[in-house]
Amino acid sequence: MWKANWKIIAIICCFAPLLYDSLNIGQLVMRQKHLSKRWADRSLLINSKYDNVTRLRFEFERNNKMKLSSNTFDNNAIKENLNNDFSPLNPKENATLLMLVRNEEIYGALDAMRELEDRFNRRYHYDWTFLNDKPFTPLFIKQTTAMASGKTQYALIPSEDWDRPDTVDMDKFEERLKKMNEEGVLYGDSKSYRNMCRFNSGYFFRQKILDQYDYYFRVEPTVKYFCDFPYDPFRVMREQKKKYGFVISLYEYENTIPTLWDTVTEYITKDNGTDIDMSTNSYKFITDKEILNDGDVMHGMSSNDYNLCHFWSNFEIGDLNFFRSDKYLNFFSHLDETNGFYYERWGDAPVHSIAMALLLRSDELIHFEEIAYLHEPYYTCPLAYDMRIHQRCRCNPEDEFNIPLNSFSCLNRWWRHGSGKYFMNTFE
Numbered sequence: 001m002w003k004a005n006w007k008i009i010a011i012i013c014c015f016a017p018l019l020y021d022s023l024n025i026g027q028l029v030m031r032q033k034h035l036s037k038r039w040a041d042r043s044l045l046i047n048s049k050y051d052n053v054t055r056l057r058f059e060f061e062r063n064n065k066m067k068l069s070s071n072t073f074d075n076n077a078i079k080e081n082l083n084n085d086f087s088p089l090n091p092k093e094n095a096t097l098l099m100l101v102r103n104e105e106i107y108g109a110l111d112a113m114r115e116l117e118d119r120f121n122r123r124y125h126y127d128w129t130f131l132n133d134k135p136f137t138p139l140f141i142k143q144t145t146a147m148a149s150g151k152t153q154y155a156l157i158p159s160e161d162w163d164r165p166d167t168v169d170m171d172k173f174e175e176r177l178k179k180m181n182e183e184g185v186l187y188g189d190s191k192s193y194r195n196m197c198r199f200n201s202g203y204f205f206r207q208k209i210l211d212q213y214d215y216y217f218r219v220e221p222t223v224k225y226f227c228d229f230p231y232d233p234f235r236v237m238r239e240q241k242k243k244y245g246f247v248i249s250l251y252e253y254e255n256t257i258p259t260l261w262d263t264v265t266e267y268i269t270k271d272n273g274t275d276i277d278m279s280t281n282s283y284k285f286i287t288d289k290e291i292l293n294d295g296d297v298m299h300g301m302s303s304n305d306y307n308l309c310h311f312w313s314n315f316e317i318g319d320l321n322f323f324r325s326d327k328y329l330n331f332f333s334h335l336d337e338t339n340g341f342y343y344e345r346w347g348d349a350p351v352h353s354i355a356m357a358l359l360l361r362s363d364e365l366i367h368f369e370e371i372a373y374l375h376e377p378y379y380t381c382p383l384a385y386d387m388r389i390h391q392r393c394r395c396n397p398e399d400e401f402n403i404p405l406n407s408f409s410c411l412n413r414w415w416r417h418g419s420g421k422y423f424m425n426t427f428e
């Protein structure tokens with residue numbers, strides 16, 4: 001008896017604090033529930049106002065269907081998934097996946113194809129278009145065709161769209177290459193890299209094989225996609241009237257583009273408000289130099305008004321009709337006439353980005369935050385846990401090379417000056 005009483009006392013003593021805590025926890029949970037409901041209500045409101053396409057697709061996939069593993073090799077399972085699930089909802093858009101690639105990059109090309117097929121294209125079967133300045137080998141054609149769930153097609157780039165124009169002064173060119181190499185400029189002495197950058201800036205969209213499409217999705221060898229696509233980005237582009245989509249934005253190396261901004265400034269003056277509407281475009285995104293975090297002291301500091309922010313163009317989804325328009329063609333010719341692609345080492349990323357920031361309304365650009373993507377060494381992985389679960393991501397969000405909140409990312413400036421990000425407090 002005596003012993004038993006002690007036990008009871010002991011139990012009461014030990015558990016009393018816990019009991020007390022659990023009452024407190026109960027209150028906390030109540031409070032939390034109340035708060036959660038408030039935020040949930042706000043989220044719903046914001047979703048319904050601004051985010052319907054994305055979220056509704058998301059909800060559909062989450063609640064209505066079990067998804068099969070992407071890496072299954074069971075043909076019937078894949079077909080069933082396609083027939084019952086995605087296809088009827090999503091008639092294909094007028095679009096192609098597009099890869100500029102060399103024959104010797106075949107295995108990297110296959111890696112990237114497998115990645116994109118598993119996470120997106122196996123459900124849609126978009127065409128794959130391959131471009132090369134040299135003829136593709138039969139083996140390249142065979143292997144990439146086997147990997148694609150859609151039709152494949154291959155085109156040889158005409159020399160006049162790829163090679164260095166005659167207007168480039170050879171002595172000056174060689175001397176500049178030597179100098180840039182000595183200065184340690186990335187790809188500073190590469191001639192082929194310059195052809196590639198100029199081609200991607202001004203010629204890819206002129207290839208005949210692309211005339212039949214409205215949209216392209218650029219893919220490079222060895223890139224990876226870490227999560228299921230929760231929607232067809234082409235469809236989002238069309239429905240939301242977007243002209244350019246990106247996932248990563250970084251600061252450019254200024255030593256590759258010493259006179260690019262001066263050339264752009266000349267164009268802005270020459271245009272005199274005809275194509276460039278400063279009241280609706282994203283000029284602020286590429287010129288805002290306010291220090292937003294510690295990293296900005298090191299990144300984005302340049303000798304002119306351009307803050308070096310650009311969309312990382314190895315991933316891009318774009319409207320070909322925009323590139324084919326006089327607006328873009330005039331802008332490109334103005335840059336190209338200086339031969340800056342050769343005397344310096346202008347990348348297609350800053351060229352595309354500056355064009356988009358000047359010539360488009362900011363609401364014609366889209367940041368695809370649900371698409372997780374790696375091009376060495378940087379990647380983007382959704383920070384939202386829920387998103388990572390539902391899209392079956394395999395990336396680590398907490399890593400210095402995950403770009404979104406990193407100091408060398410320009411996303412903070414995009415959120416500030418671009419469009420597409422809404423914060424809760426905007427609606428309080």
Ligand SMILES: Nc1nc2c(ncn2[C@@H]2O[C@H](COP(=O)(O)OP(=O)(O)OP(=O)(O)O)[C@@H](O)[C@H]2O)c(=O)[nH]1
Pocket residue numbers: 099100101102103105131132133134192193196219220221314376
């Ligand atoms: N056909 C062809 N494709 C090229 C050539 N140079 C580059 N490319 C392609 O152009 C794209 C960009 O080239 P990359 O070498 O990846 O350049 P980058 O992404 O700036 O640099 P990395 O960090 O090396 O990836 C890739 O899709 C390449 O396969 C070339 O000389 N011929």
Ligand SMILES: *[C@@H]1O[C@H](CO)[C@@H](O)[C@H](O)[C@H]1NC(C)=O
Pocket residue numbers: 047048049050052
């Ligand atoms: C978005 O979806 C919600 C829920 O289905 C609906 O009530 C709302 O009207 C939609 N909003 C728009 C702008 O389409």
Ligand SMILES: *[C@@H]1O[C@H](CO)[C@@H](O)[C@H](O)[C@H]1NC(C)=O
Pocket residue numbers: 094211212213214321
């Ligand atoms: C696709 O887009 C191209 C280029 O705009 C156009 O010529 C073609 O007719 C379109 N095809 C379809 C099926 O709409």
Ligand SMILES: *[C@@H]1O[C@H](CO)[C@@H](O)[C@H](O)[C@H]1NC(C)=O
Pocket residue numbers: 272273
């Ligand atoms: C520039 O545009 C303004 C207003 O449209 C016009 O008054 C001015 O004459 C134009 N300047 C030049 C150099 O064309």
Ligand SMILES: [Mg+2]
Pocket residue numbers: 220314375
């Ligand atoms: Mg690359």
